[in-house]
Amino acid sequence: MTGGGRREALARRLRLYVLTDEGLSRGRPTDQVVAEAIAGGATAIQLRGKDWGGRRLVEVGRRLRELTREAGVLFFVNDRLDVALAVGADGVHLGQDDLPLAEARRVAGPDFLIGISVEDEAQALAAEAGGADYLGVGAVFPTGSKADAGEPIGVVGLARIARRVRIPVVAIGGIHAGNAAEVVRAGAAGVAVISAVVAAPDVRAAARALLDAVEAAAG
Amino acid sequence: MTGGGRREALARRLRLYVLTDEGLSRGRPTDQVVAEAIAGGATAIQLRGKDWGGRRLVEVGRRLRELTREAGVLFFVNDRLDVALAVGADGVHLGQDDLPLAEARRVAGPDFLIGISVEDEAQALAAEAGGADYLGVGAVFPTGSKADAGEPIGVVGLARIARRVRIPVVAIGGIHAGNAAEVVRAGAAGVAVISAVVAAPDVRAAARALLDAVEAAAG
Numbered sequence: 001m002t003g004g005g006r007r008e009a010l011a012r013r014l015r016l017y018v019l020t021d022e023g024l025s026r027g028r029p030t031d032q033v034v035a036e037a038i039a040g041g042a043t044a045i046q047l048r049g050k051d052w053g054g055r056r057l058v059e060v061g062r063r064l065r066e067l068t069r070e071a072g073v074l075f076f077v078n079d080r081l082d083v084a085l086a087v088g089a090d091g092v093h094l095g096q097d098d099l100p101l102a103e104a105r106r107v108a109g110p111d112f113l114i115g116i117s118v119e120d121e122a123q124a125l126a127a128e129a130g131g132a133d134y135l136g137v138g139a140v141f142p143t144g145s146k147a148d149a150g151e152p153i154g155v156v157g158l159a160r161i162a163r164r165v166r167i168p169v170v171a172i173g174g175i176h177a178g179n180a181a182e183v184v185r186a187g188a189a190g191v192a193v194i195s196a197v198v199a200a201p202d203v204r205a206a207a208r209a210l211l212d213a214v215e216a217a218a219g
Numbered sequence: 220m221t222g223g224g225r226r227e228a229l230a231r232r233l234r235l236y237v238l239t240d241e242g243l244s245r246g247r248p249t250d251q252v253v254a255e256a257i258a259g260g261a262t263a264i265q266l267r268g269k270d271w272g273g274r275r276l277v278e279v280g281r282r283l284r285e286l287t288r289e290a291g292v293l294f295f296v297n298d299r300l301d302v303a304l305a306v307g308a309d310g311v312h313l314g315q316d317d318l319p320l321a322e323a324r325r326v327a328g329p330d331f332l333i334g335i336s337v338e339d340e341a342q343a344l345a346a347e348a349g350g351a352d353y354l355g356v357g358a359v360f361p362t363g364s365k366a367d368a369g370e371p372i373g374v375v376g377l378a379r380i381a382r383r384v385r386i387p388v389v390a391i392g393g394i395h396a397g398n399a400a401e402v403v404r405a406g407a408a409g410v411a412v413i414s415a416v417v418a419a420p421d422v423r424a425a426a427r428a429l430l431d432a433v434e435a436a437a438g
């Protein structure tokens with residue numbers, strides 16, 4: 001495949017990207033929530049456990065790797081490249097304070113997927129030039145899920161960034177079924193959500209509604 | 220070299236193992252403290268930054284890798300195997316809640332050094348059987364440095380563990396120049412210290428006094 005073909009194939013697998021957060025999951029274990037999210041149509045899963053040690057991340061990560069592999073869903077680990085490699089994840093997702101992209105790429109090799117969180121055009125261009133496979137762009141809307149999120153960039157900020165890069169852009173921050181179409185029309189390949197799925201009483205239905213909204217807008 | 224020869228060579232490089240802790244370093248930056256510790260005779264350095272992101276760990280880790288390489292001192296990173304690989308450390312040090320040994324070995328390869336924290340014989344035997352290169356055993360004495368340290372095992376507990384394994388044992392927890400000889404006589408190849416060195420007004424002199432005590436006892 002050409003680079004463009006590979007980017008398009010990846011973009012299709014990033015349409016509904018669900019981040020885990022056991023603290024927001026109404027007491028349900030992460031693997032159960034992920035199984036429901038996949039049943040509802042999630043196309044990518046990211047394991048997050050900011051206060052978890054490596055042992056717990058590996059234990060849960062192994063279960064998520066099984067679930068995602070069986071379903072053909074992409075599996076990423078947040079921040080911890082070592083955990084991602086240990087469980088055979090498809091990739092790692094790195095924030096601006098995490099392992100630098102160049103070092104992560106050198107350790108992980110060329111075929112491992114690396115996503116980078118960006119909140120402005122300068123960060124987006126640097127990540128693309130540095131070999132990121134996709135960008136997590138936001139926060140688009142106000143959100144309570146991520147303590148470190150800055151001022152929302154809005155749909156206009158998202159569109160400005162999406163226009164400047166060729167790698168897929170996943171929009172994050174305050175996205176739900178009611179505004180997902182808007183961010184896709186602004187140029188996002190997909191939407192990343194935490195509480196809109198993992199905190200929903202019916203995880204499967206919440207994922208399904210989001211995927212429907214994204215697919216309708218993506219055409 | 221035989222396994223035994225390799226173990227002995229490693230043991231000699233673990234005689235004075237200094238763990239960093241910028242919060243205990245009296246306002247001095249970690250690289251300055253490490254340079255002084257090496258000047259005083261530290262034979263191994265471990266970068267610890269429990270609240271640091273991967274980017275900061277890599278930045279400081281690169282500087283420590285330079286300092287240790289120039290001095291022929293071993294360099295380990297605590298917990299984060301990805302950071303250790305990214306900066307070209309000699310090894311990683313893992314606690315019981317960190318990345319499991321088997322996964323770490325698989326990711327890091329056979330030649331990378333892996334140390335494991337243990338506090339009893341069962342953990343020590345499991346780590347040795349799993350391919351650990353050395354053990355950090357403790358806490359030997361009461362200590363204020365590590366919030367997660369359990370009841371001290373004492374010199375008797377240390378000796379009991381050291382007798383059961385063939386890989387080098389580094390004693391940790393409340394060790395200073397006044398009791399270092401005692402732990403070496405109990406079977407430790409070396410001593411691991413945090414505040415006894417990094418919090419000392421004269422880091423170099425503190426390291427020198429510890430190394431002298433270890434070497435006198437080791438013969």
Ligand code: NI
Binds near residue numbers: 002003
């Ligand atoms: Ni192609």
